[in-house]
Amino acid sequence: MEASNESPLRGRGAQSAAVPTRFGLATREADGDWRDHMEALDGPPVKLRTHVTEEHPRTILSFNQSPDIFFDRSINAYRGCEHGCVYCFARPTHAYHDLSPGLDFETRLFAKPNAAELLRATLAKSKYRPRPIAMGTNTDPYQPIERDYRITRQVLEVCLDARHPVTITTKSDRVLDDLDILSEMAERRLVAVAISVTSLDAKLSGKLEPRAASPAKRLSALHKLAEAGVPTHCSVAPVIPSITDEFMEEIVQRAAAIGVDSVGWIPLRLPHEVAPLFREWLSVHYPERGDKVMGIVRSIRNGKDNDPNFFSRLKPTGVWADLFRARFRVACKRAGLGKAKFELDCTQFRPPAVGGQLRLL
Template identity: 55%
Template structure:
């Protein structure tokens, strides 16, 4: 099989990983960021956004190795195009490919805030931290136009509901007005993902995400505003980004990060062939070594789906990463205990109060 050449500004090289489910009818209503760069006379691969009208917005999970039991995703797909993204296979549920479709055929949920308000208002609802950014980035480029994440934060502030946010975009600072109000009530924690400080490497693995410098600056702005902010050194890619663990921790600590966490790269389902094609295109000199080290953490496989080990990996290499990370966190003061967000501020506002 001939590996297709990489597409400028995209993570996946093609749609080789075929969709597994029936197609979802879509309504194209916009193009985004496609004139930002010259594509050397190649027709631009346009990004389209479909409107989804779900019946509910809170997703529940009972996974024992995930630190939250509920989440909200404002969008499906993600234009950041991170080649390693474990959420890529979810696009197959729409009848679309986890490859280029995941990056270019996005879905937005404009009714998300209305649905969230209704679900939080239900009799017997018990508040626990709601996670945002667990599947696709809540601050990917289309948030600037749709502002669904901002609307969701407004509802959470109205209800006094705790929320955690994971993103690799400095666009999160556009919502500092809401985040600072949530933080003043111990209702929010933000994690900024930094995989590399090298702009060339970052652009290769996360082609449309903000630069590392902008992410570190976002940490600085959040911390200065009193918003608890973590750095997520995730995922660590063997022989490509693993040498940067300590440097990322130092930069984040210097910017005011509260603490840090990390995960080694995972390659579930269709992510594995996409990642292999990316390796062949961008790092052919070390592709075999990268895969060997990944397999050493996953019992010889591309992915270990078992609870308890899938997030951390196994074996000597995984243990070495854990030790380096722990030593680095201690050195730079990022080994603080987990934050416990408040749940006792939750209240269902009356219709009269909402009018005001």
């Protein structure tokens, strides 16, 4: 892989806009809009800033029938993610909105301030049947803008009121802002929290996940959650060959030392526009090993950059995959950790009151 002549774009994961071709965006004709001439008139932007647009969808609960994941419903309070993880498999979703899965994904965000109101109305329907709601499956519910919007907290308040179980996945220690709610939900077996720890090198994480919490802060958050009685899971994800896999064993050891309930690992996935974005990132930060990294990635994905098929997308094959799997298994055995199954309780569910009504029971 050839080295890039470009200097790294500081503070962002993607190094370019990565215009998608799947929906014809790359060949879009200029329509006379001022944005088509903005750079020619004003010059390139001096600094990329984060812009947030509020949107008001009609529904907030998304259902899926994927046979290889543990949840059938989820909530995403935000679209796009300022954490800027270059490998994020959710990046291609921005292309559906005529936006770049590259820099737009981490700079042009969307917030759903009426999420809690929509959820309350959904849970109040007579035909609704509870099963755990997954949060953080697409974009991080505790990304930086949560500090101001507090949409995730509002959703958790509705779930606590309705006694509805929730699972949370995040890369942020901002989850501790809601420790009061999470602790109460944990006492009722209504919540489990997973935090992804990709490496133990803050400098490397700053390149991979430029606006996510440092590895030390994530481990500290796991410790505090565990101390508070919240079921916790440390996800070593994604494992990037020849970039982050060296930290696998030590992450497992540290997770065990702080009282985390379980650990797991997920291999790197590079769907659609994520593959060229990641290759570009390698050419900027690790040009000397880019070919090796992608060679191993293809070896565990049947000769391709990505395997989109159910089941196999989360279970890589080949010699390298077997090696990672064996290393992780040995590390868990030494640490005395396994993959716990969190049994959340759906029997306590009570439809929330809506429209200012009081509860009858």
